[in-house]
Amino acid sequence: MTAVGAPEAARALKGARGTGLRSWVVRRLLLGAGQTVAVVLLVFALTEALPGDAAVALAGDQPDPARIAAIREALHLDRPAHERLAAWAGGLLHGDLGTSLTSGRPVVTYLANGVGPTVLLAALTVALLVPVSVGLGVLAARHEGRFADRLVSSVTLGVYAVPEFAFGVLLVTVFALRLGWLPPTAVGYGSDLLAHPEALVLPVLVLLARPVCSLARLVRAGMIDALASPYAAQARRYGIAGARIRYLHALPNAVAPAAQQLARTIDWLLCGVIVVEALFVIPGLGTVLMNAVAERDVPVIQGLAVVFGLTAVVLNLAADLVARRFAPRAGVAA
Amino acid sequence: MPPAPLDDSRFPGLRRRGFLAAAGGVAGLGALALAGCGGPGGSGAAAGGGRPRRGGTLRAAFAGGGASETLDPHRTNLFADAARAKALFDKLADYGNDLSAQPRLAASWEPDDGLSRWRVKLRKATFHDGKPVTAADVLYSYRRIADPKEGFRAKASLEPIDLKASRAVDDRTVEFVLKRPTAEFPNVMAAFGAYIVPEGAREFDKKPVGSGPFRFVSFKPGRSTVVERYDDHWDGAPYLDRLEFVVANEESARVNSLLGGQVEYAHELTPTTARAHEGKGQIEIVRLRNSAMQAFAMKTDRAPFDDERVREAFFLIADRKELVEGALSGAGEIGNDLFGKGYEYYADGLPQRTQDLDKARHLLKKAGADGLKVTLDTSDVAAGFTEAASIFRDQAAKAGVHVKVRTGSKDTYWADTLDSGTLASYRSGAMPIESHISQRLLTDSTTNATQWHHKDFDALYQQAQSTKDKKERAAVYERMQRRLYAEGGFLVWGFADWILGTARNVRGVTHQAPANTLHWARFDKVWLA
Numbered sequence: 001m002t003a004v005g006a007p008e009a010a011r012a013l014k015g016a017r018g019t020g021l022r023s024w025v026v027r028r029l030l031l032g033a034g035q036t037v038a039v040v041l042l043v044f045a046l047t048e049a050l051p052g053d054a055a056v057a058l059a060g061d062q063p064d065p066a067r068i069a070a071i072r073e074a075l076h077l078d079r080p081a082h083e084r085l086a087a088w089a090g091g092l093l094h095g096d097l098g099t100s101l102t103s104g105r106p107v108v109t110y111l112a113n114g115v116g117p118t119v120l121l122a123a124l125t126v127a128l129l130v131p132v133s134v135g136l137g138v139l140a141a142r143h144e145g146r147f148a149d150r151l152v153s154s155v156t157l158g159v160y161a162v163p164e165f166a167f168g169v170l171l172v173t174v175f176a177l178r179l180g181w182l183p184p185t186a187v188g189y190g191s192d193l194l195a196h197p198e199a200l201v202l203p204v205l206v207l208l209a210r211p212v213c214s215l216a217r218l219v220r221a222g223m224i225d226a227l228a229s230p231y232a233a234q235a236r237r238y239g240i241a242g243a244r245i246r247y248l249h250a251l252p253n254a255v256a257p258a259a260q261q262l263a264r265t266i267d268w269l270l271c272g273v274i275v276v277e278a279l280f281v282i283p284g285l286g287t288v289l290m291n292a293v294a295e296r297d298v299p300v301i302q303g304l305a306v307v308f309g310l311t312a313v314v315l316n317l318a319a320d321l322v323a324r325r326f327a328p329r330a331g332v333a334a
Numbered sequence: 335m336p337p338a339p340l341d342d343s344r345f346p347g348l349r350r351r352g353f354l355a356a357a358g359g360v361a362g363l364g365a366l367a368l369a370g371c372g373g374p375g376g377s378g379a380a381a382g383g384g385r386p387r388r389g390g391t392l393r394a395a396f397a398g399g400g401a402s403e404t405l406d407p408h409r410t411n412l413f414a415d416a417a418r419a420k421a422l423f424d425k426l427a428d429y430g431n432d433l434s435a436q437p438r439l440a441a442s443w444e445p446d447d448g449l450s451r452w453r454v455k456l457r458k459a460t461f462h463d464g465k466p467v468t469a470a471d472v473l474y475s476y477r478r479i480a481d482p483k484e485g486f487r488a489k490a491s492l493e494p495i496d497l498k499a500s501r502a503v504d505d506r507t508v509e510f511v512l513k514r515p516t517a518e519f520p521n522v523m524a525a526f527g528a529y530i531v532p533e534g535a536r537e538f539d540k541k542p543v544g545s546g547p548f549r550f551v552s553f554k555p556g557r558s559t560v561v562e563r564y565d566d567h568w569d570g571a572p573y574l575d576r577l578e579f580v581v582a583n584e585e586s587a588r589v590n591s592l593l594g595g596q597v598e599y600a601h602e603l604t605p606t607t608a609r610a611h612e613g614k615g616q617i618e619i620v621r622l623r624n625s626a627m628q629a630f631a632m633k634t635d636r637a638p639f640d641d642e643r644v645r646e647a648f649f650l651i652a653d654r655k656e657l658v659e660g661a662l663s664g665a666g667e668i669g670n671d672l673f674g675k676g677y678e679y680y681a682d683g684l685p686q687r688t689q690d691l692d693k694a695r696h697l698l699k700k701a702g703a704d705g706l707k708v709t710l711d712t713s714d715v716a717a718g719f720t721e722a723a724s725i726f727r728d729q730a731a732k733a734g735v736h737v738k739v740r741t742g743s744k745d746t747y748w749a750d751t752l753d754s755g756t757l758a759s760y761r762s763g764a765m766p767i768e769s770h771i772s773q774r775l776l777t778d779s780t781t782n783a784t785q786w787h788h789k790d791f792d793a794l795y796q797q798a799q800s801t802k803d804k805k806e807r808a809a810v811y812e813r814m815q816r817r818l819y820a821e822g823g824f825l826v827w828g829f830a831d832w833i834l835g836t837a838r839n840v841r842g843v844t845h846q847a848p849a850n851t852l853h854w855a856r857f858d859k860v861w862l863a
Contacts, residue, residue: 059749073483187393278587
């Protein structure tokens with residue numbers, strides 16, 4: 001694709017493909033590993049700082065001190081924090097995430113059970129998010145200042161302002177309870193959501209609503225800038241077709257900031273989307289996390305922190321790579 | 335009434351009377367309940383009724399424990415756990431609608447004259463693998479619950495039993511030896527979580543074997559539990575073919591899935607939801623009265639509540655009607671500073687307390703507590719808590735008391751407020767009045783949230799426990815309750831309804847059973863019309 005036109009972009013890209021890229025990736029990965037360790041330590045420290053522990057949470061409204069002490073002993077919570085952290089970190093090096101305090105089941109099964117629905121939701125959302133938001137952004141940029149632009153801009157701004165929970169309740173009331181077109185929740189379907197695709201429509205819509213708005217607005221802004229840039233003007237002077245300029249020359253530059261925003265969005269999707277999971281009864285990682293915090297189930301929280309931390313690092317790395325490739329002149333810092 | 339199914343949720347009186355005949359000279363258990371409480375014995379079934387029909391699957395949505403749920407019946411902690419345990423397992427006894435103990439796996443019980451040795455005869459019942467329920471299973475289950483290394487919830491309830499000395503007389507007779515006379519021993523057998531499991535059972539998540547009305551099919555923690563009819567259940571096979579428990583923590587999700595036809599039973603709805611759908615014909619709203627006591631707990635061992643005049647002033651500050659209307663959205667009834675309205679032994683002869691600000695001010699003045707400042711601990715831990723706290727703050731201001739509301743963490747609230755603070759929002763589910771006293775109001779009670787320590791009160795409790803005659807015992811309970819009414823630490827302002835919703839074709843759901851009792855969340859007598 002770089003063979004035609006856009007000589008500046010092609011030249012810059014060649015530079016990025018050199019040895020600099022490899023050391024940059026290695027540096028980024030090392031940084032990422034450090035970040036993950038920091039996240040895990042921070043999460044451990046924060047859960048330690050929370051009032052009460054699993055024994056207190058388990059005791060609930062029967063806070064019999066003797067019973068709490070017994071639970072505490074059975075769960076080894078009476079050991080000092082650094083010993084528990086060391087035991088857990090030791091297990092982690094062998095790929096063992098430990099066992100839940102409340103059920104005694106391995107943390108890995110929690111993650112394995114929760115990851116399916118969350119990844120499915122996230123994948124569907126992203127699959128729809130990219131074409132829809134890019135389409136809307138390009139549409140608005142093409143009609144800058146005219147009716148289509150004003151419509152897209154005001155609708156995206158309006159929808160962005162509605163909290164997910166309210167939006168979800170609204171959708172359920174209209175489409176599930178009033179019209180009866182779609183099931184109101186995914187209750188009872190468990191992780192077998194693909195067998196009930198109709199149950200996914202509303203959750204995905206709620207998940208899409210806000211990221212579509214922010215991405216479309218970013219793409220629009222980037223696109224307007226790119227179309228007004230000297231190289232676009234140059235391309236136009238060469239007599240290259242408008243569509244070609246838009247999609248091959250301007251769009252990659254417009255997408256660079258959007259790619260980083262997209263990475264953050266995926267991150268956000270994976271890190272629970274707690275509201276959507278709770279509202280539609282989808283047993284994903286968000287639900288697991290929420291229960292684990294309520295139960296002070298530290299090993300599960302730590303396990304999730306490791307997974308979320310790694311995901312965030314990898315996604316941001318990928319986004320920076322994409323941005324470097326599409327808009328190398330932006331000079332993405334390591 | 336249709337041709338009578340032999341369904342004891344409709345005719346608990348019959349069963350109770352039958353039991354009394356069998357138990358012969360036993361200290362008239364349940365007799366007072368029969369005489370005193372017309373309510374629970376009445377029509378137990380849901381509106382509609384009709385002839386029970388076999389078949390179908392009922393899906394029930396509960397707020398659950400998420401991925402750490404377990405099917406171990408001795409670990410029951412949440413309502414969802416209790417409902418599931420009840421489907422799969424049986425207890426020796428369970429609580430009737432008035433919280434008196436009703437026989438279940440125990441066909442009868444008989445104490446010796448000293449009330450410290452109880453002979454319990456088991457009925458003919460089998461576990462799901464076909465093996466009979468024996469005395470050995472009972473002793474194994476109780477010993478497991480009492481294991482000092484574990485923190486099983488029913489452990490405190492079983493404390494009166496000397497399990498070392500207790501023994502199996504024969505396959506179907508257990509002799510329980512108690513550490514002291516315990517007239518209310520049947521309450522111990524009915525305690526929350528005191529389920530009978532087969533001897534040696536340790537693992538429950540894979541294929542739990544119980545003797546309950548339903549047998550295990552599948553279990554996915556935090557998602558769904560499926561059970562099916564057990565045809566050989568001693569109490570008659572359930573009408574439903576299958577029963578599925580699903581977990582939906584969000585109330586809106588529970589009610590939406592009910593409205594959308596995804597479940598037929600939704601547990602724990604809010605008063606707002608109930609008002610929106612009651613009588614509209616789309617779903618049935620069931621209100622279980624007297625399910626949750628709502629109170630403020632005053633710590634009676636420290637200032638300012640170590641002065642009983644201050645406590646009485648606080649009793650008089652509360653406008654109970656306003657609290658029920660405001661904090662419970664009207665879904666409940668007012669309290670009279672005593673636990674267990676409508677339950678067996680409840681002292682219902684005492685005059686209803688009403689707001690009297692003049693008298694409250696006067697009492698505070700006499701106690702030297704003008705311009706009193708108190709901190710009220712509360713939390714989101716139960717519905718209506720924070721609302722009740724702010725309503726009470728405003729009511730107290732009218733009597734010149736400055737109440738500062740402090741909102742604590744809901745995950746640790748109960749442990750936080752057990753010993754610290756002076757005034758706290760409090761709530762309790764249904765339990766017999768005797769259990770309420772023994773768990774919360776004796777000097778050595780484990781959860782004494784009002785720090786009520788009185789040797790003479792303890793002595794009255796011991797006296798009640800060693801009184802074989804039921805009438806005399808009731809009189810002792812009344813004395814204790816009079817004392818609590820006059821100067822206790824619980825300002826009981828209301829009793830919240832427990833609200834649930836069912837699809838219109840669901841029949842046989844009991845309306846009178848407080849949450850946690852035998853007929854609550856009981857699906858073996860429910861059918862789909």
